Amino acid sequence: MVQSWGVSRFNGQLSxxxxxxxxAGAALACAFSSTGxxxxxxxxxxxxxxxxxxxxxxxxxxLCTTAISALAVLLLILL
Numbered sequence: 001m002v003q004s005w006g007v008s009r010f011n012g013q014l015s016x017x018x019x020x021x022x023x024a025g026a027a028l029a030c031a032f033s034s035t036g037x038x039x040x041x042x043x044x045x046x047x048x049x050x051x052x053x054x055x056x057x058x059x060x061x062x063l064c065t066t067a068i069s070a071l072a073v074l075l076l077i078l079l
Contacts, residue, residue: 049055
């Protein structure tokens with residue numbers, strides 16, 4: 001009984017998700033009348049994300065953390 005309720009709830013949520021995807025696709029099709037415009041918007045968003053100063057700072061922190069961890073492991077191996 002409980003299992004069938006869970007399955008039916010999952011199916012209901014899945015159908016709601018599918019409907020949302022269809023609506024989003026229709027809205028996207030209306031906003032961008034051609035494939036070229038969609039690709040240009042995607043490329044623009046990626047470029048803006050890569051050159052975002054916050055993104056660059058996060059990557060620098062990640063790189064430094066990785067380097068320090070690697071050095072610590074190397075020291076542990078050598079000692």
